[in-house]
Amino acid sequence: MPKREWDRAFAYFKKKMTSSRQAIMEVFEEEKKHLSAEEVYDSLKGKNQKVGIATVYRNLDLLTQMGILHRVYFGDGLEHYEITRKPIHHHHLVCNKCGSVIDYSELIEESEFISKLEQELNTRYNFKIESHQMYFYGLCKKCR
Amino acid sequence: MPKREWDRAFAYFKKKMTSSRQAIMEVFEEEKKHLSAEEVYDSLKGKNQKVGIATVYRNLDLLTQMGILHRVYFGDGLEHYEITRKPIHHHHLVCNKCGSVIDYSELIEESEFISKLEQELNTRYNFKIESHQMYFYGLCKKCR
DNA sequence: ATTACAAATGATAATCATTATCATTATCGC
DNA sequence: GCGATAATGATAATGATTATCATTTGTAAT
Ligand SMILES: [Mn+2]
Ligand SMILES: [Mn+2]
Ligand SMILES: [Zn+2]
Ligand SMILES: [Zn+2]
Numbered sequence: 001m002p003k004r005e006w007d008r009a010f011a012y013f014k015k016k017m018t019s020s021r022q023a024i025m026e027v028f029e030e031e032k033k034h035l036s037a038e039e040v041y042d043s044l045k046g047k048n049q050k051v052g053i054a055t056v057y058r059n060l061d062l063l064t065q066m067g068i069l070h071r072v073y074f075g076d077g078l079e080h081y082e083i084t085r086k087p088i089h090h091h092h093l094v095c096n097k098c099g100s101v102i103d104y105s106e107l108i109e110e111s112e113f114i115s116k117l118e119q120e121l122n123t124r125y126n127f128k129i130e131s132h133q134m135y136f137y138g139l140c141k142k143c144r
Numbered sequence: 145m146p147k148r149e150w151d152r153a154f155a156y157f158k159k160k161m162t163s164s165r166q167a168i169m170e171v172f173e174e175e176k177k178h179l180s181a182e183e184v185y186d187s188l189k190g191k192n193q194k195v196g197i198a199t200v201y202r203n204l205d206l207l208t209q210m211g212i213l214h215r216v217y218f219g220d221g222l223e224h225y226e227i228t229r230k231p232i233h234h235h236h237l238v239c240n241k242c243g244s245v246i247d248y249s250e251l252i253e254e255s256e257f258i259s260k261l262e263q264e265l266n267t268r269y270n271f272k273i274e275s276h277q278m279y280f281y282g283l284c285k286k287c288r
Numbered sequence: 289a290t291t292a293c294a295a296a297t298g299a300t301a302a303t304c305a306t307t308a309t310c311a312t313t314a315t316c317g318c
Numbered sequence: 319g320c321g322a323t324a325a326t327g328a329t330a331a332t333g334a335t336t337a338t339c340a341t342t343t344g345t346a347a348t
Contacts (some may be wrong), residue, residue, distance in 0.1 A: 016315050016324060037149060037305080042348075052327040057306065059325095067235050073217050078305060102269055125246055128239050129225050129282040136265060136275040160295060160344050181335080196298040201335065203296095207334060220307075291348075302337070313326070318319105 006068070013066055020051045024059050025068070033082040034072060072133065074101055077136060079098070095140035103142070154286050157210055167193045169212070178216060178245060201204035202279070216277065218245055235277070239284035246284070 006025060010017045027043045028035065035043070041056045060081050063069040069081045074094045089111065093102040104115070118129045138144075150169060154161045169188045172179065179187070185200045204225050207213040213225045218238045233255070237246040250258070262273045282288075 002279065003323095018315070018325065020326070050327095054307080054328080055326055071219070073219065075215070075217065093265065093269060093273070095271075096274065102271065104269065107261070107264070112262060117251070117254060118252070118280065121237065124192065125237060125248065126285040126288070127239075127280070127282055128288045129237070129280045130240065131282070132278065132280045134276065134278045136262065136271070136273045136276045138199065138271055138275070141270040144270070144272045162296065162344070164297070182333095194298095196300095198299080199297055199335080289348100291327105291346105293345095293347105295342105295344075298340095299340070300336105300338090303336080304333100306332080306334100308331070309329090311328095313324105314324095315324075318321090 009038075009066055009068065016077075017060065019049075019057050020055050021063070023049045023051060023124075024056065024063070028069070028081070028083045028121070032083075034074075034082045036078050037081050040081075074099070074135070075137075093136045093138070093140070093141055096137050097139055097143040100142075102139050148218075152169055153210055153212060158208065159210075163193075164195045165207075167191075167195060167201050167251075168200065168207070172213070172225070173226045178218075180222050180224050183280050184225075184248045218243070218279070219281075235279070235281070237280045237284070237288055238279050241287040244284050244286075 006022070007017055017059070023044055024040060025042050025046075031043065037053065037056050037060055040060065041051070043054050044051050044056070060069060060071075064071050064081065068085055070084050072080050072082060072092065074080065074092070076099060088105045090103045090105045093104065095101075114132065118132070121127060122129055150166070151161055154165070167188055168184060171184050171191075175187065181197070181200050181204055182233065184197070184204065185197050188195045188200070204213060204215075208215050208225065211228055214228050216224050216226060216236065218224065218236070220243060232249045234247045234249045237248065239245075262276070265271060266273055
């Protein structure tokens with residue numbers, strides 16, 4: 001929604017604000033899901049705002065580098081993207097049978113624990129942690 | 145090493161113990177790394193125990209389903225596999241610059257915390273958790 | 289040990305996701 | 319508005335993984 005914010009972000013990264021990029025972000029805002037490149041492409045086509053598939057890939061990549069999107073992988077052979085929701089990070093429950101995905105926001109103690117863990121790992125391995133992802137695999141309500 | 149154990153595992157899953165499968169497992173025992181299908185294939189070729197690439201893929205999949213191997217994804221576009229090490233689970237630190245991966249065994253408090261968290265998620269979402277994976281991304285010692 | 293049959297394999301074609309190429313078009317600072 | 323340059327789109331190319339199918343191999347029963 002806040003197109004203003006994107007303008008600022010694109011300016012900061014010295015990138016141009018194009019109608020393709022705007023249209024792609026609108027898809028994510030409307031669908032509020034984890035979308036693959038192909039899904040974004042199809043959604044745009046359906047809205048008569050066709051954008052080339054190569055441009056979709058390019059911009060999903062760019063938006064991920066800019067931190068506006070996040071790339072996630074659920075083990076089904078293709079990448080998915082979602083809007084970065086701040087300040088609350090979230091993790092994923094992936095059903096091994098039907099492939100459905102549940103988002104859940106980190107619990108407070110969880111965020112705290114992971115912060116401490118990251119500090120520990122940082123010193124122990126001299127590794128500067130910038131982000132993390134956690135996936136739980138199992139059986140969802142319908143499939144268990 | 146304990147070929148005996150594999151025999152038992154394959155019998156349990158009603159699968160045949162073949163020389164290909166044995167050769168593939170030997171590669172993992174020798175290399176102790178995260179290997180892609182292509183890397184396993186090349187390693188076998190180098191040892192004059194050539195196994196078709198399709199067979200490598202098929203068996204990496206089978207061994208994963210059997211729990212003998214684990215499938216991991218570091219964001220570089222191809223799947224990697226590693227021997228399942230029990231009872232101590234481990235997680236991964238992935239360098240965003242050079243792509244190197246550090247394994248680290250779950251700390252004691254970490255295992256405990258995750259167990260509790262899994263119970264909580266189990267009841268909250270009625271989701272039966274079977275496994276989890278955690279990835280930390282950042283800059284390794286050399287790249288920071 | 290031999291047999292019989294299904295499972296496994298290997299060569300290779302096919303598929304699917306993603307990336308590269310390059311001619312054309314759109315954006316932005318002047 | 320102009321010009322430099324980034325962005326786009328059509329499509330070819332690539333790379334990983336899966337499907338196909340004729341042949342071989344493992345296993346359990348004889
Ligand atoms: Mn999510
Ligand atoms: Mn590992
Ligand atoms: Zn399910
Ligand atoms: Zn590095």
